[in-house]
Structures are given as structure tokens and as C-alpha cells.
Amino acid sequence: MHILIVGAGAVGLTYGLAFHKAGARVSYLVKPAHVAGLKDGVTMLRHNLLLPGLTEERFVDFNLFDDVSSTPVEEFDQIWLTVPSDALSDDWLGVLRDGLADDAAVIGLQPGPKDDARLRSFFGDQLVKGVIGFLAYQYPLPGQANPKGRSGIAYLLPPQAGGLGPTDHSAAHAAKDMLAKGGLDISLSDNLAEQYGRVSALSLTNMAGLELAGWSFRGFRTNKNKGRALAKAAAVEALALVDHQFDLPHNEKRDSRLASLGPLVSLVAPLVPSIRLEPYLAFHFGKVSAQTRSVLRDYVALAREANMPSSAIQELLSALEALDETA
Numbered sequence: 001m002h003i004l005i006v007g008a009g010a011v012g013l014t015y016g017l018a019f020h021k022a023g024a025r026v027s028y029l030v031k032p033a034h035v036a037g038l039k040d041g042v043t044m045l046r047h048n049l050l051l052p053g054l055t056e057e058r059f060v061d062f063n064l065f066d067d068v069s070s071t072p073v074e075e076f077d078q079i080w081l082t083v084p085s086d087a088l089s090d091d092w093l094g095v096l097r098d099g100l101a102d103d104a105a106v107i108g109l110q111p112g113p114k115d116d117a118r119l120r121s122f123f124g125d126q127l128v129k130g131v132i133g134f135l136a137y138q139y140p141l142p143g144q145a146n147p148k149g150r151s152g153i154a155y156l157l158p159p160q161a162g163g164l165g166p167t168d169h170s171a172a173h174a175a176k177d178m179l180a181k182g183g184l185d186i187s188l189s190d191n192l193a194e195q196y197g198r199v200s201a202l203s204l205t206n207m208a209g210l211e212l213a214g215w216s217f218r219g220f221r222t223n224k225n226k227g228r229a230l231a232k233a234a235a236v237e238a239l240a241l242v243d244h245q246f247d248l249p250h251n252e253k254r255d256s257r258l259a260s261l262g263p264l265v266s267l268v269a270p271l272v273p274s275i276r277l278e279p280y281l282a283f284h285f286g287k288v289s290a291q292t293r294s295v296l297r298d299y300v301a302l303a304r305e306a307n308m309p310s311s312a313i314q315e316l317l318s319a320l321e322a323l324d325e326t327a
Helices: 010-021 032-038 090-099 115-126 170-181 192-212 217-221 224-245 252-259 262-271 277-287 289-306 311-326
Strands: 002-006 025-029 042-047 054-059 063-065 078-081 105-108 127-132 135-139 152-156 162-165
Touching: 002 010, 010 025, 010 042, 010 054, 010 135, 010 152, 010 170, 078 170, 090 115, 105 115, 105 170, 115 127, 127 170, 127 192, 135 277, 162 170, 162 192, 192 217, 192 224, 192 252, 192 262, 192 277, 192 289, 192 311, 217 224, 217 262, 224 252, 224 262, 224 289, 224 311, 262 277, 277 289, 289 311
Parallel strands: 002 025, 002 078, 025 063, 042 152, 078 105, 105 127
Antiparallel strands: 042 054, 127 162, 135 152
8 A cells, every 4th residue: 555645744654654564655745844854764752551651663664755746646545634724725635636546545634614525525535534533743842851862753542543434435444454553543433524523623612712721721720811611602602513514413401511521621631641731732732723723714604604603713713813913
């Protein structure tokens, strides 16, 4: 199997390492500015789930392309899009579509409520929905103690590290089998878009609230800068929009209970022993802050199309944009 991964951030490199371990050929399509930092390989650092410490290895056996127009798209069995939602561009998506082999597949991992429809307009039935279920980041995090002087890409793989769907797509099965051989276990589901839509509605609104609280779990629980209150109200609206989008039965009481879980999660999250989640979330979601804002705008657009409320989402977005202006 020959895999092209668009984007060589922490997520793309973690997928690539698993494919490589399983015997696949791995290539990356990146911006020219990133080639120099990748051409000699990358140090990968795996967390144990329940114990401190990192297992180190080098990932060097991959090809690099820095121009989509000169990338041999027709040679690839699968193309994994690991860039954020706001990086999806009609120009390079069109080049991929035009070069894609008839029996190839494109895996879209973007979380926005309009991303799947946009990607399907390019790739049709060749599109497979993917969900990221692991943590990966540049190590060490800013301000993190580093007594052994290590640096590279750290990653943490839970027992179920994401998913693919639908289950009747041969590419989903092929990818699942290859990734499992490489140590990255995922599940298959026919309802992945709906399931992930609800998870994304909850997680992204709460990440926005946490950002308003200065990436402090304690600040979030004490409603610093109204982050918790805004996140809860926005989550309720976003969950209702997801239900409408997928024609799911809407349960306002259930959604309100789910939207109230943010403080509890923030209390339990620091108990994970292998990683400090506050600096991780600050670093990761700080890097993809444009995606968070883009997804919130998509929710607002969906609400307008469906004539549904989105005042809390708009207020949350405005608070983030005000934060950007003072940064």
C-alpha cells in the first residue's frame, strides 16, 4: 500500500509511522518551508497510557513532496488529509481529485460540520470519513521540563485511537488492518459522521471556553471570563444543529446534561499520569485556533440556513475574536 499524507504535523507523522511499521510506503505533501525540517527524519516519542516515560524511535523512511502539481497522485492507494479545516483549499483539492486513481480513497479527518460535504463534492464515493482518537504534539511543550533533552513528536495511543467509515468501504477495512499492524487500533462505524458531529460540537465549544479561561481547568470551572457559561450555551445550540443536520431525534434535556459535563471533565482530565493536558491543549488548540473559529462560523451558517438559534455560538466566537485582537 502506498499512502500520501497531506500535512506532516504531529497527527500526520503518527499515522505515517503506524503505516510504515505495517509495511506501507509513506509519502508526505507539505509546504516547501517544512521540507528542511523533515528530510533527515523525525524522532517519535511514544507515551505509555498509564505510566510516565517515553519510548523513542526514529522515523526516516518516507518521501517528501512540496508541490501538489508535481506529486504523482495517481500512484497512491490512499490519501490522508491531516490538515485543519481552514487549510482545505479548492485549488489543491482539485488537483488531487483530477489525479486520483479510480480505485484510490481519500480519508478526511476534519471536524467542521460542513467539511464532509465539501470534501464529498470533490471526491464523491472515494471519500472515507476519519476521526482522530489519539494525542500527538511537538515535544517538549513550551515551558515543559525536559531533563533528558529529548525533542520530537510525542504521541499517546489509547486502546481505540479513532475510527473510519462507512464499514462497506474497502479502503476503510484496508486502512484499519494496516494501522493495527502498526500498533494504532481504530474502529469502523457506519454512523461516524453523526457520532463525531456530536463529539465535535461538545469538544470544540468547550475548547473555546477553555481558551477564554486562559487554558486553565480551574479557571474554566470557576467560569473565568464566562468561558464555561458560554461553552455550555454554545454546545447546546451546536448539538441541536448536529441533530438537525443528520435528521436525528432532538432531546434538549439530554443535550443540556451533556453540555454541563465540561467542568467535570476538566476536574478528571489532570489525573491522566502520562501527559500534562493543560499545556498540551493550550499548544495544540493554539496552533489550530483558526480552525476553531472556522468551525464556529460553520455552525452559525448552518443555523441561519435552518432558521435555528445560534446567539451563544456567535457570542463565543466574538469573545474569541476579541481575544485575538488583544493578543
